[in-house]
Amino acid sequence: MTSIKQKQDQIKPLRALGLMSGTSLDGVDAAIIETDGETVSSHGPVHSVPYEPEFRARLRDVLGKRGAPGTLIADFTRLQADFVLALLKANNMTPPDIDLVGFHGQTIFHDPKNRVTVQIGDGAMMAELTGIDTVAEFRHDDVAAGGEGAPFAPLYHRALARDLDGPLAVLNLGGVGNVTYINGDEVLAFDTGPANALMDDWILTHTGQPFDDGGRIAASGQVNEPVLARLLDNPYFDLKPPKSLDRDEFPVAELLSGLGLEEGAATLLHFTSESIRRALRHLPGKPNRWLLTGGGRKNPALVLAIETVVGVPVEPVEAVGWRGDDLEAEAFAFLAVRSVRGLPLSLPTTTGVPTPMSGGRFYPAQSKKARIGVS
Ligand SMILES: Nc1ncnc2c1ncn2[C@@H]1O[C@H](COP(=O)(O)OP(=O)(O)OP(=O)(O)O)[C@@H](O)[C@H]1O
Ligand SMILES: CC(=O)N[C@H]1[C@@H]2OC[C@@H](O2)[C@@H](O)[C@@H]1O[C@H](C)C(=O)O
Numbered sequence: 465m466t467s468i469k470q471k472q473d474q475i476k477p478l479r480a481l482g483l484m485s486g487t488s489l490d491g492v493d494a495a496i497i498e499t500d501g502e503t504v505s506s507h508g509p510v511h512s513v514p515y516e517p518e519f520r521a522r523l524r525d526v527l528g529k530r531g532a533p534g535t536l537i538a539d540f541t542r543l544q545a546d547f548v549l550a551l552l553k554a555n556n557m558t559p560p561d562i563d564l565v566g567f568h569g570q571t572i573f574h575d576p577k578n579r580v581t582v583q584i585g586d587g588a589m590m591a592e593l594t595g596i597d598t599v600a601e602f603r604h605d606d607v608a609a610g611g612e613g614a615p616f617a618p619l620y621h622r623a624l625a626r627d628l629d630g631p632l633a634v635l636n637l638g639g640v641g642n643v644t645y646i647n648g649d650e651v652l653a654f655d656t657g658p659a660n661a662l663m664d665d666w667i668l669t670h671t672g673q674p675f676d677d678g679g680r681i682a683a684s685g686q687v688n689e690p691v692l693a694r695l696l697d698n699p700y701f702d703l704k705p706p707k708s709l710d711r712d713e714f715p716v717a718e719l720l721s722g723l724g725l726e727e728g729a730a731t732l733l734h735f736t737s738e739s740i741r742r743a744l745r746h747l748p749g750k751p752n753r754w755l756l757t758g759g760g761r762k763n764p765a766l767v768l769a770i771e772t773v774v775g776v777p778v779e780p781v782e783a784v785g786w787r788g789d790d791l792e793a794e795a796f797a798f799l800a801v802r803s804v805r806g807l808p809l810s811l812p813t814t815t816g817v818p819t820p821m822s823g824g825r826f827y828p829a830q831s832k833k834a835r836i837g838v839s
Contacts, residue, residue, distance in 0.1 A: 478804075479496060479498050479562055480800050483566065484792040484795075484796055485544070487639030488638055488759065489520050495509075496508065500805075501807050510794075528572070532538075536584070541590055542593065544590065559829075567598050568602060569710070571583050575711065583600075603823070605822070612654075614708040616790065616814075617792055619799070621803060633774075641760075642708075653814040658735060663733060664759075671725065678762075686727055696739070715805075720732075735767060754779070755781045755783065761788055802822070
């Protein structure tokens with residue numbers, strides 16, 4: 465039987481620090497929140513650091529592979545652990561001030577059909593280097609049970625949207641795009657298609673810059689309609705959700721070859737917005753509000769194209785007081801707390817997992833057994 469003491473413990477908020485390194489490979493984001501895994505009682509410090517180009521290139525080298533060299537996993541984990549310690553120091557905090565780290569790691573390979581998803585990062589090493597209990601491998605159990613293993617932020621979106629009128633859509637424009645439809649307790653989510661990753665790759669190859677700042681290059685180009693039509697001729701868009709994508713699931717190189725810088729950028733930008741048009745038919749209702757999160761919300765050309773597609777004004781999540789640069793890091797702090805509390809991280813309507821499913825692997829801080837090289 466559960467004692468009153470245990471019940472009180474169960475509802476006591478924990479202070480958790482989430483770490484996210486997303487598919488755009490732009491860098492790492494950290495956020496501290498206090499939560500009981502159901503609601504968020506406070507939003508604490510946040511910080512982001514971009515990866516050095518050399519480090520980003522090392523990550524890029526292992527994209528699409530099922531594993532990574534132990535040295536890279538150790539360097540990646542150390543970099544994020546140092547980042548945690550620096551964030552704490554900058555805010556006059558020490559490791560005992562944090563109950564839990566939610567360490568997402570870096571997705572390098574995602575193939576849920578074959579029940580494989582690989583996020584590099586060593587949870588035990590994180591716990592040891594920071595001295596903080598750590599939850600990692602969030603997506604593993606979901607995929608093993610036949611779920612898509614993504615998206616995982618939707619339950620966090622629903623928790624934040626508790627007091628907002630629905631139906632509403634939260635659209636994350638990261639490397640890949642994903643939408644969460646929320647109407648009261650109802651939540652449906654899936655990856656929509658590409659968001660920034662293909663555009664980023666195009667801009668990097670042609671200009672050496674990491675992304676199209678403000679969407680200016682795309683805005684100065686003309687869409688190549690025949691190429692756009694071929695890009696959109698992809699069975700993914702007709703698939704019923706739940707569904708998820710690997711970063712580089714759309715083979716675009718051949719179709720784009722021969723296009724100029726601006727024309728290619730404009731065509732890819734509209735590939736993203738048109739993929740959202742194709743997502744609309746999979747939503748259970750018409751959202752009366754679209755909230756944009758992720759780096760793509762800072763691209764006015766993309767925002768305009770999306771607004772045209774969805775037919776209602778779109779707003780950045782900041783319009784409702786959320787932190788768009790930190791939402792995913794916050795989500796993995798929230799999910800870490802849900803994990804230790806045994807609450808579901810995913811649902812049949814978010815990842816297609818057969819029943820609501822908890823997950824994540826817990827690494828206690830006392831563990832001195834670093835598992836360098838094991839993802
Ligand atoms: N000022 C800007 N102008 C245009 N694009 C921008 C701007 N700022 C950020 N971006 C885009 O946002 C991307 C980063 O987005 P974000 O940090 O949400 O990605 P992520 O978290 O890595 O992705 P995912 O959600 O797929 O895991 C950049 O790579 C860039 O394409
Ligand atoms: C396998 C994986 O890492 N997927 C990411 C990726 O980036 C965006 C989209 O594809 C989403 O499905 C997911 O990330 C967010 C944080 C999520 O799980 O909600």
